[in-house]
């Protein structure tokens with residue numbers, strides 16, 4: 144009896160302590176005088192999400208719908224307060240003008256000694272990030288993209304033979320798998336300088352390694368939940384991202400490739416070449432490029448001058464990590480955008496036909512050749528890509544961590560150092576104030592006329608400000624080339640195997656579609 148009473152008393156005390164703690168945390172917005180949604184005492188504003196009554200996308204959309212008429216407002220992830228910025232002008236101030244307060248995303252720290260491949264520019268912070276970002280920004284200029292165009296095109300030539308395997312026996316194919324293999328070949332060629340050949344051989348070693356990395360993203364989620372987990376536990380529980388055998392595999396490719404190129408004086412015009420030239424010319428702080436359309440001066444002024452400018456030593460490990468970036472930060476974005484685009488075209492045959500006509504007549508007018516310059520002459524394709532990136536944005540939201548107490552302009556509210564800021568990409572992309580038909584696939588959202596009508600900073604597929612996606616040009620080029628090669632020889636339709644509605648799950652790497660997207664294709 145005594146044991147039972149003590150047990151019950153302990154339970155009640157525990158529950159009461161938890162209740163009082165949560166209540167105290169949930170006073171934050173009230174005390175700060177920030178408008179917010181009334182929280183549940185335990186779940187905060189995440190009740191439907193935690194009880195799986197709603198998926199993550201729908202859950203966040205509901206929060207945005209409740210908050211969207213405020214310039215900024217608060218919500219609680221369990222006990223943790225987050226501030227959502229809804230006003231486009233304020234979004235601009237936070238992402239660009241007052242960037243120096245918001246230069247971090249608050250990602251879990253990288254332990255360089257045990258996970259050197261994660262030591263890439265997307266994960267870096269402070270001066271380390273600034274110095275490397277300045278150095279790498281020029282490697283994604285239009286001039287450099289023109290150099291990489293033939294490599295991407297060569298990979299895209301593998302799409303036709305890969306698809307030919309599917310239409311012959313009238314079977315549906317998985318658009319997710321096909322585009323993942325194309326993206327893998329592009330990463331192999333442009334970042335690592337190898338022929339990955341995964342379009343023809345789905346079991347190629349390079350594809351298997353990349354696939355394994357993307358499937359292991361749940362480990363990243365654990366690191367988000369426990370950002371300060373000690374190194375010995377990371378090792379003990381195998382939480383290194385990526386795991387050691389993957390680190391060895393990708394680092395060895397880079398090491399061997401650099402040695403081979405240096406010994407044989409070989410250049411290919413790829414990303415690795417650019418890294419090698421940085422390694423060998425330590426004094427060059429930024430890549431020199433006459434053909435550069437990257438405004439580095441503006442970029443440097445945006446990131447602020449209060450940082451220690453230092454040259455970066457390009458070690459093999461650091462170079463390997465930047466090559467791996469194409470997997471870690473770029474893979475899901477590029478391959479998913481192509482997958483969703485194909486799905487939307489299969490669902491919307493009129494759009495598909497209009498797009499194909501544009502592509503085929505541009506190629507015909509150019510003596511049957513698809514060239515880099517032609518990419519600018521495909522306005523409808525650009526609209527279709529932009530609409531795909533709106534409706535199927537890879538990121539549910541952008542995040543920033545406040546690095547110093549920050550007074551929100553035209554308000555009395557001070558955002559405390561360490562607070563999380565959420566910019567609701569998805570919410571903005573589906574807001575009828577900015578996009579007339581948010582739930583449709585409607586490329587006219589991106590006609591010149593409609594673009595002019597919208598405020599800036601409501602369309603954010605690649606983010607904005609100095610921490611914007613470094614590779615937007617590369618990603619757009621890869622997607623454009625991919626779509627040209629997918630459409631010029633084949634027509635796409637939904638099949639009885641196509642799952643509707645699609646089950647989309649946001650993960651640390653981007654949106655994932657459960658069970659793939661099964662389509663039918665027939666040759667033209």
Ligand code: HEM
Pocket residue numbers: 264265266276468469472473474475476477480532537538541542603604605606607608609610611612613614615617618619
């Ligand atoms: C369609 C394809 C892609 C999409 C939609 C996309 C989108 C994004 C977004 C939303 C961000 C966050 C921006 C912010 O916080 O403001 C980002 C960051 C980044 N992306 Fe991409 N991305 C794509 C492809 C790529 C590729 C191919 C690479 C390859 C190198 C890449 C490299 C990066 C890097 C390095 C960052 C972090 C930049 C920094 O912190 O300085 N992305 N991307």
